[in-house]
Amino acid sequence: MSEQPAPYGGTPAVEADESRERVRIGHLREMKQRGEKWAMLTAYDMYTAATFDQAGIPVLLIGDSASNNVYGNETSLPVTVDELIPLVRAVSRSARRALILADLPFGSYQTSAEQAFTTAARFMKEGGAHAVKLEGGLEMLPQVETLTRSGIPVMAHIGFTPQAEHALGGYRVQGRGEEAQRLVDTAIAFERAGAFGILIEMVPGEVAARITEAVGIPTVGIGAGNGCDAQVLVWQDMAGLRTGRLPRFVKQYADVHGVLHRAALDFAADVEAGTFPGPEHTF
Numbered sequence: 001m002s003e004q005p006a007p008y009g010g011t012p013a014v015e016a017d018e019s020r021e022r023v024r025i026g027h028l029r030e031m032k033q034r035g036e037k038w039a040m041l042t043a044y045d046m047y048t049a050a051t052f053d054q055a056g057i058p059v060l061l062i063g064d065s066a067s068n069n070v071y072g073n074e075t076s077l078p079v080t081v082d083e084l085i086p087l088v089r090a091v092s093r094s095a096r097r098a099l100i101l102a103d104l105p106f107g108s109y110q111t112s113a114e115q116a117f118t119t120a121a122r123f124m125k126e127g128g129a130h131a132v133k134l135e136g137g138l139e140m141l142p143q144v145e146t147l148t149r150s151g152i153p154v155m156a157h158i159g160f161t162p163q164a165e166h167a168l169g170g171y172r173v174q175g176r177g178e179e180a181q182r183l184v185d186t187a188i189a190f191e192r193a194g195a196f197g198i199l200i201e202m203v204p205g206e207v208a209a210r211i212t213e214a215v216g217i218p219t220v221g222i223g224a225g226n227g228c229d230a231q232v233l234v235w236q237d238m239a240g241l242r243t244g245r246l247p248r249f250v251k252q253y254a255d256v257h258g259v260l261h262r263a264a265l266d267f268a269a270d271v272e273a274g275t276f277p278g279p280e281h282t283f
């Protein structure tokens with residue numbers, strides 16, 4: 001792969017090199033110590049996983065956002081463990097180097113540390129995940145402690161936590177004013193409980209930067225400004241497959257919707273005109 005030119009003129013930020021070793025959580029911590037920022041993307045299937053892995057993205061997240069971005073639900077709430085595990089398996093089979101991070105969906109970890117362990121173990125045994133992510137605040141400390149003690153790396157997702165959107169009153173920035181210190185304290189508590197990273201969603205940039213300085217583990221921001229150690233976006237957002245109004249924190253790097261729309265129109269036009277298949281496609 002590495003000897004091939006990047007298709008469509010793109011220059012990879014990181015040269016593809018399939019011989020490179022698997023990304024480990026220790027590497028992410030070392031990158032923080034060296035001040036090297038890194039990118040995370042969601043992936044839900046084989047070709048996106050392989051493509052992002054070859055581009056050198058060190059962490060691939062199978063998000064519970066598959067609920068809206070794969071299964072067509074309006075929110076992340078309905079997606080189940082049984083729906084997510086096959087997607088995790090597709091991604092883990094297809095990425096040679098990236099660390100495979102699986103979201104625990106709504107309802108699969110909140111009631112107890114035991115429930116969190118049972119669910120996380122399924123994601124690892126059946127899905128091939130290397131680590132899991134869960135949403136919440138200090139009430140999730142037992143879950144983080146138990147997973148860590150059991151040898152399951154866990155990332156804590158704080159700030160705007162989409163699984164709690166109804167409790168939070170919709171898609172709203174979190175951690176303004178007095179709430180800022182609470183988020184800093186929560187992140188420190190998660191680090192002490194053994195979390196390997198903190199995901200910070202929709203929090204003022206200056207608050208996310210304070211959290212990032214307060215902990216020794218990497219922070220991954222989405223809508224949390226430029227002060228985090230890493231950044232994540234949902235791939236259909238950053239690649240322009242999803243259309244319509246996008247959250248303010250999204251930057252669109254491609255027009256995949258436009259490319260696919262054009263391809264579908266051209267294919268249909270060829271079929272309707274009788275010009276596809278041609279002799280070269282015919283046995």
Ligand SMILES: Nc1nc(=O)c2c([nH]1)NC[C@@H]1CN(c3ccc(C(=O)N[C@@H](CCC(=O)O)C(=O)O)cc3)CN21
Binds near residue numbers: 068237242
């Ligand atoms: N495609 C997709 N992208 C995401 O980033 C994403 C998902 N799905 N699904 C799960 C959660 C839900 N997330 C969301 C969804 C909507 C907004 C949103 O509409 N934000 C507005 C309002 C912010 C405000 O006014 O406070 C924005 O303009 O950013 C933000 C995060 C992030 N996650």
Ligand SMILES: CC(C)C(=O)C(=O)O
Binds near residue numbers: 042061066157
């Ligand atoms: C938006 C990211 C952080 C996420 O949790 C997801 O994709 O589910």
Ligand SMILES: [Mg+2]
Binds near residue numbers: 103
């Ligand atoms: Mg999620």
